[in-house]
Amino acid sequence: MFGTMNIKTRTKKILQKAMDEPITKEEALYLMGVTGRDLQALMIAADMVREAEAGDRITYIENWNINFTNICSGQCGFCAFKRDAVDGDSYYLETGRILEIAAEAIENGARELCIQGGLYPGLDTYFYEDLIRAIKSEFPDVHLHSFSPMEVYYGAQNAELTVEEALKILKRAGLGSMPGTAAEILDDDVRAVICPTKLSTAEWVEVIETAHRVGIPTTCTMMYGHIDGPEHRVEHMDILRRIQEKTGGFTEFVPLPFMHPHAPIYREGLAMPGATGADDLKVYAISRLMFRGLIENIQASWVKLGFKFAQVALLSGANDIGGTLGEENISRSAGASHGVRTEPEEIIRVVRDIGRIPARRDTLYREIEDV
Numbered sequence: 001m002f003g004t005m006n007i008k009t010r011t012k013k014i015l016q017k018a019m020d021e022p023i024t025k026e027e028a029l030y031l032m033g034v035t036g037r038d039l040q041a042l043m044i045a046a047d048m049v050r051e052a053e054a055g056d057r058i059t060y061i062e063n064w065n066i067n068f069t070n071i072c073s074g075q076c077g078f079c080a081f082k083r084d085a086v087d088g089d090s091y092y093l094e095t096g097r098i099l100e101i102a103a104e105a106i107e108n109g110a111r112e113l114c115i116q117g118g119l120y121p122g123l124d125t126y127f128y129e130d131l132i133r134a135i136k137s138e139f140p141d142v143h144l145h146s147f148s149p150m151e152v153y154y155g156a157q158n159a160e161l162t163v164e165e166a167l168k169i170l171k172r173a174g175l176g177s178m179p180g181t182a183a184e185i186l187d188d189d190v191r192a193v194i195c196p197t198k199l200s201t202a203e204w205v206e207v208i209e210t211a212h213r214v215g216i217p218t219t220c221t222m223m224y225g226h227i228d229g230p231e232h233r234v235e236h237m238d239i240l241r242r243i244q245e246k247t248g249g250f251t252e253f254v255p256l257p258f259m260h261p262h263a264p265i266y267r268e269g270l271a272m273p274g275a276t277g278a279d280d281l282k283v284y285a286i287s288r289l290m291f292r293g294l295i296e297n298i299q300a301s302w303v304k305l306g307f308k309f310a311q312v313a314l315l316s317g318a319n320d321i322g323g324t325l326g327e328e329n330i331s332r333s334a335g336a337s338h339g340v341r342t343e344p345e346e347i348i349r350v351v352r353d354i355g356r357i358p359a360r361r362d363t364l365y366r367e368i369e370d371v
Contacts, residue, residue: 072118
């Protein structure tokens, strides 16, 4: 179909090829530079591949975030959530309070709890294990999608365990899956600027591949629009693609546009003011074409994009809109204007408005129910 479109010859060839097989890194980098009708054609191609791979259902999950502390020893330049223990607005939720929030979440329909927090000094794997066991003893049916690769690595270090030993302990306790956050951009030169005390690229890959190996599925993410360029984004997605080819453990890809207003690296003049709308659409579309046959689910996070632009992303390769999010602190701290709990009815309305079928899912996309 692209042969009759008024677009560049190279764009036509790549998009026509993308109807049958994943695009290469070189092709992806070229597509990162397209504009105008070529960008529109890219969006159409990604939407066609989305239809072939995932159908017309747009999924969502009823979930609840519990960010149990904002006290953190990390030094991430994009984070406006972190506090030191001496700060007046720092907090740390005891297990009893976390259980109260979990009860409220489940009473309001949550089937997934996403528990994450700052790197509180001294927290170790055994703390996370005890927290998981406390929640699962009270709420055995809830799915715990919790603890970032950074938290797992930090906890293992503090407990003097290997990453594999730590993950096995958490899995036995009842951890169902992990968010593939802390990835940011998987380039060590970029990471040296935006998150110098965080995992290296190799360490992040190690935690993720180990999680998959011991039977803990994860999502994967990419935070972009700060000091990164198109080449970093393509390389990052190619790293994710190679992991998925090896392990098959990713359940979804979640692009995360950088929220700049309160981010230290932006206020210091070191970062861009976030990605443009065109940047976002290219990431959604190109990820769909790169991950063809490997990662079926691509999430358009309404927390980051807002519902209006999330609709456009859902027409550009994405097939999931994220969760109802009973609580969300991290994005809002950085300056996101969205992120407060939304009702399923609003998600359903937004999805139907673009002619798609809303469907409620579980964390692992194994149970999907049209609504």
